[in-house]
Amino acid sequence: MEVMLAVRSSLADKAPEDRKMMARNVVNTGRAFTPASELKDIRAGLNLPNVTLDDESVAQVKAAVEKAGLLSIIGEVSGGSDKR
Amino acid sequence: MTEYSLYLGCVIPTLYPHVERAVRDVLSSSEVRPAEMASVSCCAPNYMFGLSRQSWLALNKRNLGLATGTILTACDECFASLQDARQAISEGGKGMPEVKPFLVFLSDQQETLKKEARSLGLRCAIQHSCHLLRPSKVRMVDNPDNPVLMKKALEVVGCTSVPHEEEMSCCGGQASGKLNPGKELAAKKIASARGAGADCIVTTCAHCLNHLTQNSPQFPVLHVAQLYALSLGSGPSSVGVPNRLVRKGASQQ
Numbered sequence: 001m002e003v004m005l006a007v008r009s010s011l012a013d014k015a016p017e018d019r020k021m022m023a024r025n026v027v028n029t030g031r032a033f034t035p036a037s038e039l040k041d042i043r044a045g046l047n048l049p050n051v052t053l054d055d056e057s058v059a060q061v062k063a064a065v066e067k068a069g070l071l072s073i074i075g076e077v078s079g080g081s082d083k084r
Numbered sequence: 085m086t087e088y089s090l091y092l093g094c095v096i097p098t099l100y101p102h103v104e105r106a107v108r109d110v111l112s113s114s115e116v117r118p119a120e121m122a123s124v125s126c127c128a129p130n131y132m133f134g135l136s137r138q139s140w141l142a143l144n145k146r147n148l149g150l151a152t153g154t155i156l157t158a159c160d161e162c163f164a165s166l167q168d169a170r171q172a173i174s175e176g177g178k179g180m181p182e183v184k185p186f187l188v189f190l191s192d193q194q195e196t197l198k199k200e201a202r203s204l205g206l207r208c209a210i211q212h213s214c215h216l217l218r219p220s221k222v223r224m225v226d227n228p229d230n231p232v233l234m235k236k237a238l239e240v241v242g243c244t245s246v247p248h249e250e251e252m253s254c255c256g257g258q259a260s261g262k263l264n265p266g267k268e269l270a271a272k273k274i275a276s277a278r279g280a281g282a283d284c285i286v287t288t289c290a291h292c293l294n295h296l297t298q299n300s301p302q303f304p305v306l307h308v309a310q311l312y313a314l315s316l317g318s319g320p321s322s323v324g325v326p327n328r329l330v331r332k333g334a335s336q337q
Contacts, residue, residue, distance in 0.1 A: 039098060042101050043097075043101050046101055046102065046104075046105045047105075048097075048104055048108070049120070049122070057122075057123035057125075060123070061125040061143065064125075064142040064143055064146045
């Protein structure tokens with residue numbers, strides 16, 4: 001919940017769906033801020049590796065945060081890996 | 085030789101992929117081939133862990149556990165967050181990987197890199213990031229009142245550091261609020277750099293880069309890796325350096 005509050009604060013002028021996406025990126029994958037489709041193309045153009053996390057990594061991050069007591073956000077924004 | 089793992093954080097791969105390209109290009113010119121840390125999460129820096137220390141610690145315990153050897157960071161906020169976490173997890177960081185910021189890495193690799201570096205001829209206003217320098221007894225990177233590492237790093241690529249009035253002030257990136265002091269601080273910083281005759285602002289921190297860039301649509305703000313990559317032979321467009329800046333540097337040589 002705390003992380004979600006921070007995310008909301010920094011994206012106060014954005015639509016709820018955008019905030020939700022960012023929250024999922026930060027907490028579940030740590031890949032914040034960017035709508036994925038154009039980023040994928042830019043990164044490919046620069047010959048950079050994909051930033052998609054596999055499901056196991058996402059599960060590990062979620063477990064770590066859940067263990068620390070941040071359950072609400074996980075429930076609200078969970079949804080598998082960040083498909084880019 | 086020291087083993088490294090590359091920690092890029094969130095901001096560089098998602099907002100500034102050209103900086104990531106630059107970091108990788110510089111690494112390929114160095115003696116170091118760091119391991120990838122593909123499954124790391126956010127380092128949950130100050131504006132987040134200020135709200136939940138437990139979550140910050142949990143995330144970084146996992147991040148630190150994924151490293152092989154020393155963690156090399158390309159963002160000073162990541163450096164500070166990971167360095168603080170290793171101290172918090174284990175007294176004195178015992179058993180935890182070392183964390184090294186990109187600027188110190190450049191300093192370590194100076195002899196190797198300068199063999200291939202060509203002079204860029206740019207006049208640079210330095211943005212010293214707070215996270216790299218303070219608290220100095222914890223960070224132990226450079227003198228917080230008279231930092232020299234960045235100036236020396238710029239000399240390697242034939243750039244000059246231009247002193248300016250706001251050189252030691254914060255970029256304002258974390259100063260939010262109704263009166264928006266962060267925007268004001270950034271505007272002062274940019275005006276100070278321009279007024280001193282700099283061609284661009286150069287920083288080592290992705291958050292300083294982001295904040296100043298957002299408040300500086302015209303004046304170039306660069307990560308030091310971009311200048312190094314350019315100097316070592318990367319194309320300006322691939323590492324996100326404006327062509328007009330390249331031309332300006334060439335004309336000043």
